[in-house]
Structure formats: C-alpha cells, structure tokens
Amino acid sequence: MIGKLDDYLRFQEAALSLRAKRQEVLASNIANADTPNYKARDIDFASALQNALKPAAPAGQMATTNPAHIAGAKDAGTLADGTPVLFRSQIQNSADSNTVDMDTERNAFADNGLRYEAGITMINQQIRAMLAAVQGGS
Template identity: 65%
Template sequence: MLGSKLDDYLRFNETALSLRSARQTVLASNIANADTPNYKARDIDFSSALQTAIANASPNAQQTLNTTASKHYPNPQQDAGTLADGTPLLYRGVLQGAVDGNTVDMNVEQSQFADNAIRYEAGITSINAQIKSMLAAIQSGS
C-alpha cells in the first residue's frame, strides 16, 4: 500500500521524464538526418502524449499484456508511426522545403532539442524536490 502511494506521488514526473527522454531521441534523430534525402522531420505532441500516458498509468487503467514469445504481437501493435509506449509520431510542418525532399530545419530542431533538454532538467529538479520533501517528512516523523 505504501508503495502504491509513493508511485502515485511520483507518477506524473516519472511519466513526463520518460516522454521527454523519448522526445529527445526523436529530435536527435531529426538532427542526425538533416542531410538525408527525403527524410521527414518527426516530433510528438507532448501535451497530448502526457495526458494519454497519465490516463493509462492510473490504477484503474487497462493494463497491457507482456509478450513472452517472438510470435506474439505487441499490445498495442506498433508501427513506424508510434513510439514503444504507443505515442504517435507526427510529421513536423514544413517551413521551408529542400530540393532533396528533406524537411529538417536545423534552427527549429536545435531550438526544440534545447527546450526539451531544459524541461527534462526541470523535471529532474522537481523529482529531487519531491524526494527531499519525503525524506524530511520521514526524518521529522521519527
């Protein structure tokens, strides 16, 4: 019971950090493919993905099944348009198209990458504050 209360207390920041980490990977992939012909820049709708993840992480949410054999289908079935957790990958709008069909705008990608990294660090700071407040409560109670 105590474990579930601690899980509930930390769930939001844990989920947000997990999504921030996944988004950072997507943004890094965009930057890495800046010179790849016909590469289309991808991103996630962070707000929508966080709402979905929180709803799915709640105690009353339907649990997904783990696969135990290579022939089992993942639940939900994944494709190139989703992350491992089922978050849909969206195409970034084209601001200025390139002759080779690549839609990566390095200014946008670097800006989004830096913004996401700062927000990730803020999430870490928030979790540290939560843990410190729990430790203070434990220490004052004994």
Template identity: 65%
Template sequence: MLGSKLDDYLRFNESALSLRSQRQNVLASNIANADTPNYKARDIDFSSALQSALDKANPNQPQTLTTTAKKHYPNPLQDAGTLADGTPLLYRGVIQGAVDGNTVDMDVERNQFADNAIRYEAGITAINNQIKSMMAAIQSGS
C-alpha cells in the same frame, strides 16, 4: 498500499521524464538526418502523449498486456509511426522545403532539442525536490 501512494505521488514527473527522454531521441534523429534526402522531420505532441501516459498509469483504467520477450508482438502493434509505448510520431510541418525533399529545419530542431533538454533537467529537479520533501517528512516524524 504505501507503494501505491508513492507511485501516485511520483507518477506525473516520472511519466514526463520518460516522455522527454523519448522526445529527445526523436529530435536527435531529426538532427542526425538533416542531410538525408527525403527524410521527414518527426516529433510528438507532448501534452497529449503525457495525458495518455497518465491515463494508462491510472489504476482505475483497464491495463494492456506487457510483452516480456523480443518475439512477443507489442500491444498495440507498433510501426514506424509510433514509439515503443504507443505514442504516435507526427510529421513536423514544413516551414521551408528543400530540393531533396528533406523537411528538417536545423534552427527549429536545435531550439526544440535545447528546450526539451532544459525541461528534462527541470523534471529531474522536481523529482529531487519531491524526494527531499519525503525524506524531510520521514525524518521529522521519527
């Protein structure tokens, strides 16, 4: 029972941090492929992905099976258009096309990468503050 309440207390920030980490990998991949012909820049819709992650973590929602070995099929099946947790990868809109078909705009990618990193750090700070407030409550109660 206590574990469930603790999970509920930390769930939002935990889900947000996990998603921010995955998004950072997607943005880094865009930057790494800036010179790859026909590479299409990808991103995720963070707010809808976070809502989906929170819905999946809700104990009142039906749960899907978790794979336990590399040979198991993921549930749902994954393809190049989804992250490991089922979050859909979207194509970033083309601002200025390139002759080689690459849609990575380095200014946009660097800005998104920096913004996501700052928000990740803010999430770490929020979790640290939650833990500090729990510790203070425990210590004042004894």
C-alpha cells in the same frame, strides 16, 4: 504506502520518460538533416502525457470487434510504448524534399533538454520533501 509514493511521483516519472523519448526523436531529426526525403518528426508532448497518465488497461488480450482482426500489430508511426510520432510540416522548400529545419530542431532540442533538467530538479525536491517528512522535518 508504496502505492501512494508511486502516485506521488507518477507525473514526473511520465514526464521525464516522454522528454527522454522526445529527445531521441529530435536527435534523429538532427542526425538526418542531410538525408534526402527525410521527414522531420516530433511528439505531441501534451497529449502523450495525458495518455501516459490515464489509468492502465487491465493486462491481457487486446479487445477485438471481429475475429478476423489481426492481433497485436504494431503501428510504424509510434514509439515502443504507443506514443504517436507526428511529422512536422515543411517550413522551407528544399531541393531534396528534406523537412528538417536545423534552427527549429536545435531550439526544440535545447528547450526539451532544459525541461528535462527541470523535471529532474522537481523530482529531487519531491524526494527531499518525502525524506524530511519521514525523518521528522529536520
């Protein structure tokens, strides 16, 4: 029963988690708008969500093809859960080589925030529907 509830809410859980991480990346871009040589970053949300919804690999050691491979090395271009963080291409030239465009960042930040709130609303509706089913539709 619990497994089915987890499956029912897994999509929204994964989407909300990725939206929260994307919000942090976008906030970092806004905070570093005046930092010389800072490169704006973002997450490819669609592919990250597809990866998050794939069945998890069995727990244990990472498979290697050669005994000389280094185990467990973390890539600097990923978040803690392995979500790749991509760099944005430069929209306008700047004297300090900073690629943050504040209009783009503000729009992405607001859009992501709205989508996060929509996800919260969807999960609330799913929980209400489950409660109504358990309580007999009242």
